[in-house]
Amino acid sequence: MEIKIEKMAFAGAGIGNLPNGKKIFIKKVVPGDIVEIEITDEKSDFAFGLAEKVIESSPDRIKPKCEYFYQCGGCDHQNISYKNQLKIKQKLVEESLQRQRIENQVLPIIPASNKEFYYRNSIRFMFFLDKKNQLHTAHNQNSNNLKLVVVDKCLLQSEKSNLILSKLLNCINKNVANKETFWQLKIREGKQTGDVMVEIITPNNDLPGEEEIVKTLKTINGIKSIYHTITPGKSLLNLRRRLIFGFPVIYEKIGSFTFQISPESFFQTNSFGVKNLYDTIKQIANIKMGENLLDLYCGTGSIGIYLSTLAKKVVGVDVVPEAIRDAKDNAKINKIQNAEFICLDANKLDIFKYKNFVIIVDPPRAGLKKELIPEIAKLDFKRLIYISCNQATFARDLKEFEKRGVIAKKIQPIDMFPQTHHIECVCLLEKANN
Numbered sequence: 001m002e003i004k005i006e007k008m009a010f011a012g013a014g015i016g017n018l019p020n021g022k023k024i025f026i027k028k029v030v031p032g033d034i035v036e037i038e039i040t041d042e043k044s045d046f047a048f049g050l051a052e053k054v055i056e057s058s059p060d061r062i063k064p065k066c067e068y069f070y071q072c073g074g075c076d077h078q079n080i081s082y083k084n085q086l087k088i089k090q091k092l093v094e095e096s097l098q099r100q101r102i103e104n105q106v107l108p109i110i111p112a113s114n115k116e117f118y119y120r121n122s123i124r125f126m127f128f129l130d131k132k133n134q135l136h137t138a139h140n141q142n143s144n145n146l147k148l149v150v151v152d153k154c155l156l157q158s159e160k161s162n163l164i165l166s167k168l169l170n171c172i173n174k175n176v177a178n179k180e181t182f183w184q185l186k187i188r189e190g191k192q193t194g195d196v197m198v199e200i201i202t203p204n205n206d207l208p209g210e211e212e213i214v215k216t217l218k219t220i221n222g223i224k225s226i227y228h229t230i231t232p233g234k235s236l237l238n239l240r241r242r243l244i245f246g247f248p249v250i251y252e253k254i255g256s257f258t259f260q261i262s263p264e265s266f267f268q269t270n271s272f273g274v275k276n277l278y279d280t281i282k283q284i285a286n287i288k289m290g291e292n293l294l295d296l297y298c299g300t301g302s303i304g305i306y307l308s309t310l311a312k313k314v315v316g317v318d319v320v321p322e323a324i325r326d327a328k329d330n331a332k333i334n335k336i337q338n339a340e341f342i343c344l345d346a347n348k349l350d351i352f353k354y355k356n357f358v359i360i361v362d363p364p365r366a367g368l369k370k371e372l373i374p375e376i377a378k379l380d381f382k383r384l385i386y387i388s389c390n391q392a393t394f395a396r397d398l399k400e401f402e403k404r405g406v407i408a409k410k411i412q413p414i415d416m417f418p419q420t421h422h423i424e425c426v427c428l429l430e431k432a433n434n
Helices: 082-099 159-175 210-217 271-285 302-307 321-333 372-378 391-403
Strands: 002-004 013-017 023-027 034-042 046-056 122-129 135-142 145-150 184-189 196-202 223-230 240-246 250-254 257-261 292-296 313-318 339-343 358-361 384-388 406-415 424-431
Touching (some): 122 145, 159 196, 257 302, 257 321, 271 302, 271 358, 271 406, 292 302, 302 313, 321 339, 372 391, 384 391, 391 406
Parallel strands (some): 292 358, 313 339
Antiparallel strands (some): 013 023, 034 046, 122 184, 223 240, 250 257, 384 424
């Protein structure tokens, strides 16, 4: 069956129309392509499929830089020029708001940096053992498929990280007989500092070849931490970490600020673009001298600390104890005296203590908790800044605020994740009566 790809959907799939009128979602295609497809899963009102052959290429189609692109699920858009990726993402933000009937002029999307590749500071691989007892690194074929695709490098991570992959695999394959225990590998980098943390994850206490692994990895410039992480039953809920080389944390810089990154820390994935993101937040928040800042879902405190020189007081709130520990440490590292960090679920915060604050919310992909939106809307705040990487929950939450008289005034998309479907947005909301 042949269909034409009409446009892109948010999750990185192209949309076409089946003869029966149903929409079909297909990965790794380009708007304007005519493709021969196989339907893999048909629902009552839509379907999923695979492009088996490109009959006629879109004029926007380009050759992907990565040899694994069509098998690996790590990237969505390498077969589309970066200029057109930005156009697609702009349209997706606008369409997500239109579906919620939110009338707002979205500002033109801006690239977070000039790095279209090699920008990720954190990446996770699966280990894969072949029939010849050789260990490889792999990614999932796509987000909904647990089938693994062997990859020996990734163009979203640095050449140094790719060197780590190569040297680690060579070491294990040369020195270890029992390779079944290796499960996952995580590499984190400080792009501005050169620091690197390597985390080798196994489901049991054994790390075969530990001495040789440490000996091999520590020869690579910048390796500051090597962890062995044990996940009983391959569950990340009860993991234990063992530092087998170096220091417990690595460091990264954003502008003039230094931040520590522990194995548990959430940190913006694109270090090259995070300063641009935070400068956009600073510009949109427009914090005036003497104003106070409430940073909900503050993580390791990086946004609040970055804005702390403008505010009279910063209060950061996060439910993750390790994140709050790092936030407090980061305040000390940067000699920030006007920041307080509280370990608490944002839903349980007595938010009415923070009247006349500028509020920043940077929730996880699931968006704001339903019960928190009316609480924020009742509060007399100065300005509300919503940061989101999920356009569906972002638009949903903006609509809930709108129902309560809190209106989106300015929306700035930023491309923090080139080659993927992900989009970051920074939004200014104000009370309608302002």
